[in-house]
Amino acid sequence: MAAFDLFKLSFLLNLLSSSNLNLWAGNEAGPVGVFPPTCNRIECPSYDVVHTGNGFEIRRYNSSMWMSTKPIDDVSFVSATRTGFRQLFDYIQGKNDNQQKIEMTGPVITEVKPSDGPFCASSFSVSFYVPKENQQNPPSGKGLHLQKWGVTYVAVRQFGGFVADEDVGEEAAALYASVAGTVWSDAIEKSHAGDGATDYIVAQYNSPFEFRNRVNEIWLTFDWE
Template identity: 30%
Template sequence: MYISGLFLAMVAVGYPTAEGRVGDSSESDICTETRECLLSDLICGNEKYQVRHYSPVKWVSTDVENFFMEVPAMIAFRRLFQYISGANDKNQTIEMTSPVLVKVQTKGIFEMAVYTMSFLLPTEHQMTPPKPNNPEVYIYDMPEKNVYVQSYGEYMMTHTDRDQARDLSKFLDKIGAQYNKDFHMAAGYNSPMTAKNRHNEVWYVVEGEPVCPDNWKPTAP
């Protein structure tokens, strides 16, 4: 009774629960191919970039080391797709969500890096997700965070992601923004089969107070 009452109280006052902000894709203009997606609260933004707030949510993740994104992406996607297809301790099929997230370590051109791909767990599996059968796949609790976001429409590949990340990083340095430079996140919202109207993003995690543009205006999250 105490736990149930505490949980309801947390929801009533808006305290972040384990379910975080996974919701109906109809609430977002950028989630067009899945029923549920990761929802955010817009802090500020303009045509160049946004600052978003994300609540804590659970993902299923896996790590692959390589020089470039393309090979790890294929290996990691296969592992995670097997998990949502039933390779878990409950033999459950889990619905696909958006976005697919890739954590990209900052590195030199000829350095190996660890690429961490994550699938967002849908609402019904946020509290108690099935355990992966593959030891290389794990459940990840993403903490609450603010992120700087830049969007683009090309396919997410090594060179496009690198160019977009560099562009956003240089801009953030120019405006004096503080952010974690050890890595960035690449977020993809479309199937590889989608050729037009693609939506991809680069995220940098905000450190300290976010810097909003002077001429900021509300933009679609």
């Protein structure tokens, strides 16, 4: 349990660090389909891979519950994620209505609603996957709300390294390019119609002590009939 608490604390310290040093190689897209090693140690949402494409895969996630922050307006993905994770970390450490400690899970996801201009603030919502043992009756938390996902399809692109602000837009654009012209692209466009700049999600799995084989993901959620 001490090691598990160290993982939670180290994850927090990474997100709260004022520096965003990207000193490790591996920010190029990795081979698609890598199972995040973190999910061998902590609980992650379950999914099935329904298609593997060139630089992307399509997953079907089972129904799940997520605890989410209110939208955070910021020009920086890193700063907004740090702010949101601080709230979620307090929540799982017992600062909730039940004063109940909750196990750390993965990934921590940040939904990005891009701004219309280069110097405008984007909107970010940070979410924590609620463990199965808490999903039936998760405690409420100040400034947080519960999101229920039904069965959800997700287009996924993987990349390595420590996530920097400049990475997220580039990786999202690469995912859009990978799925363009495939059987999935129409469903993705339909699901995101009216978004303006298309929303996407950044999923982060690793402890900062893991310098190699880091797995991050860009997600595009969509409906599939």
